Amino acid sequence: MVDEAETGATPRNDDEYAVVVRGLTKSYGRVKAVGGVDFHIARGEVFALLGPNGAGKTTAVEILEGFRQRDGGEVSVLGYDPGSPQSKLRNLLGIVLQSTAVDPYLTVEEMIGMFAHFFPHPRPVGEVIELVGLSTERTTRVVKLSGGQQRRLDVAIALAGDPELLFLDEPTTGFDPSARRGAWEVVRNLAALGKTVLLTTHYMDEAQYLANRVAVIASGRIVAEGTPATLGGRDHARPRVRFRLPAGILPPADLVAETDAEGFSSFTTEDLTRGLHTLTNWALDNAVVIEGLEIIRPTLEDIYLQLTGGATARDPDLPVDPMAGGSG
Amino acid sequence: MNSFRLTLWQVRYTNKAYWRNPAAAFFTFLFPLMFLVIFTALLGHGHVVLSGRRISLSTYYVAAMASFAVISASYVNLGIAVTFQRDSGILKRIGGSPLPGWAYLTARVIHAMLMAVLLVIITTAFGRAFYGAAVPSGKHLVFFVVMLVVGSASFCALGLAVTAPIPNAEAAAAIVNATILPLLFLSGVFIPIGDHAPAWIQWIGRVFPVKHFADGLQAGFVGSAFHWNDVLIVAVWGVAGLLVAARYFSWEPRR
Numbered sequence: 064m065v066d067e068a069e070t071g072a073t074p075r076n077d078d079e080y081a082v083v084v085r086g087l088t089k090s091y092g093r094v095k096a097v098g099g100v101d102f103h104i105a106r107g108e109v110f111a112l113l114g115p116n117g118a119g120k121t122t123a124v125e126i127l128e129g130f131r132q133r134d135g136g137e138v139s140v141l142g143y144d145p146g147s148p149q150s151k152l153r154n155l156l157g158i159v160l161q162s163t164a165v166d167p168y169l170t171v172e173e174m175i176g177m178f179a180h181f182f183p184h185p186r187p188v189g190e191v192i193e194l195v196g197l198s199t200e201r202t203t204r205v206v207k208l209s210g211g212q213q214r215r216l217d218v219a220i221a222l223a224g225d226p227e228l229l230f231l232d233e234p235t236t237g238f239d240p241s242a243r244r245g246a247w248e249v250v251r252n253l254a255a256l257g258k259t260v261l262l263t264t265h266y267m268d269e270a271q272y273l274a275n276r277v278a279v280i281a282s283g284r285i286v287a288e289g290t291p292a293t294l295g296g297r298d299h300a301r302p303r304v305r306f307r308l309p310a311g312i313l314p315p316a317d318l319v320a321e322t323d324a325e326g327f328s329s330f331t332t333e334d335l336t337r338g339l340h341t342l343t344n345w346a347l348d349n350a351v352v353i354e355g356l357e358i359i360r361p362t363l364e365d366i367y368l369q370l371t372g373g374a375t376a377r378d379p380d381l382p383v384d385p386m387a388g389g390s391g
Numbered sequence: 392m393n394s395f396r397l398t399l400w401q402v403r404y405t406n407k408a409y410w411r412n413p414a415a416a417f418f419t420f421l422f423p424l425m426f427l428v429i430f431t432a433l434l435g436h437g438h439v440v441l442s443g444r445r446i447s448l449s450t451y452y453v454a455a456m457a458s459f460a461v462i463s464a465s466y467v468n469l470g471i472a473v474t475f476q477r478d479s480g481i482l483k484r485i486g487g488s489p490l491p492g493w494a495y496l497t498a499r500v501i502h503a504m505l506m507a508v509l510l511v512i513i514t515t516a517f518g519r520a521f522y523g524a525a526v527p528s529g530k531h532l533v534f535f536v537v538m539l540v541v542g543s544a545s546f547c548a549l550g551l552a553v554t555a556p557i558p559n560a561e562a563a564a565a566i567v568n569a570t571i572l573p574l575l576f577l578s579g580v581f582i583p584i585g586d587h588a589p590a591w592i593q594w595i596g597r598v599f600p601v602k603h604f605a606d607g608l609q610a611g612f613v614g615s616a617f618h619w620n621d622v623l624i625v626a627v628w629g630v631a632g633l634l635v636a637a638r639y640f641s642w643e644p645r646r
Binding site for chain 2: 128129150158160163164165168169173177180181183204220224
């Protein structure tokens with residue numbers, strides 16, 4: 064398509080990482096959209112960038128995609144600098160933007176075929192259609208597709224060139240639950256193919272289900288990074304044991320339980336096994352029936368809300384050190 | 392595949408999509424014929440005297456509607472369609488693919504030019520069949536084709552340029568029409584401008600490309616003298632449009 068000489072920059076030798084970002088900054092006028100962001104994505108990893116609207120996710124991702132110029136910092140995408148336009152990098156990327164359209168009068172098959180043509184080593188159109196589950200809509204015009212189907216077409220178009228790295232910017236926003244499940248299966252299929260995926264989302268369950276690693280971005284900075292299970296020290300947070308006792312009976316004094324207005328008692332413990340044992344042993348010894356026993360751990364959403372300051376923390380026992388679970 | 396072949400390949404998709412919106416295509420093709428029928432019915436089958444030559448009004452209007460058709464297919468349609476594509480994110484998506492953006496737009500321009508040529512052929516055939524209008528032939532045909540190609544390319548370039556100041560797709564049709572309709576009237580496309588028109592109208596005709604283009608096509612139809620000046624001035628406007636587009640064209644939605 065374009066000669067070697069025209070593409071200029073030499074790829075840096077990053078075999079291990081698909082994406083490396085160091086000290087990335089970007090301002091619009093006096094507004095700092097991205098204020099010094101660092102992260103890296105290993106090849107074959109599904110990496111989720113979480114954050115509220117206006118946190119800087121899309122700006123950061125669009126810099127990696129080559130749509131925006133950065134103000135500062137180092138960025139390497141598959142060994143290339145996306146800041147200097149080059150078709151060689153474009154050949155390796157699949158991009159699903161937040162909101163884009165395609166020509167409404169072409170069919171699913173034609174649309175994917177059209178984009179496949181732009182790439183040197185496209186994936187067979189039929190295979191792509193199957194991968195996103197649009198086989199029965201193959202010859203349907205885009206204008207007749209449902210919202211969920213159009214989004215799947217977006218993903219299919221991004222896959223047409225058989226990219227190494229796929230950008231998914233809020234791929235399921237506005238989906239009904241079953242369409243979201245369907246889209247998740249598509250992303251899982253991609254991960255199984257060994258593709259690297261950079262996903263942005265504000266759905267916690269989506270990140271939890273899909274991502275190997277998660278970074279939370281708020282006000283243009285990464286405030287935590289880790290696996291969905293360890294993010295923000297989630298794995299170190301002390302579990303809370305919650306239960307209800309018959310009226311008039313107080314919980315054992317050595318558990319330091321508090322009782323709320325609804326009559327539920329709860330306590331937190333470092334040693335869950337011992338705590339539960341103490342409680343159940345006491346109940347059996349005193350012939351007390353424990354109702355509604357549950358163990359509560361902070362959800363990814365709890366951690367997220369706390370990190371992004373999106374709501375008052377629901378549980379005062381959550382660790383507040385934002386980098387507790389992060390690799391920095 | 393090289394960019395040139397990709398461009399030609401892209402013309403096929405543009406063409407496919409174009410004909411699948413039959414309403415839009417139908418009216419683009421109907422408009423010049425409809426105006427031809429209306430103007431000839433209104434203004435009769437008389438003659439108009441231009442630069443001392445007597446021309447039958449029907450021939451005058453066949454030539455004028457041919458220019459109108461070319462300007463609609465290139466400037467108006469391209470300006471509106473590309474603004475819609477920009478605002479719905481189609482252009483941005485192309486920008487994220489290996490297809491060079493200019494190749495995509497070139498495909499659209501080539502398609503618009505093909506449609507312009509098709510419209511001129513239809514309008515001419517219609518005029519010949521129903522009004523017995525003169526048609527370009529001999530060496531006038533050569534000149535006619537030169538004017539047609541330079542004119543439609545230039546009006547396409549201007550169509551791309553006009554998208555720059557258009558803030559959103561909803562405003563596209565209004566702005567594009569507001570920029571072209573007055574010029575069509577003041578350049579004698581709808582109403583013949585005799586030799587005694589007010590100076591300011593003649594001045595507008597001399598500065599802007601519409602009258603030069605219409606005169607050029609008309610020379611082909613009536614077999615009058617050909618002025619390379621007309622081609623040159625239209626081409627200068629085309630190059631200017633291209634420069635404005637290259638500098639100010641936006642690939643991303645303006646919201």
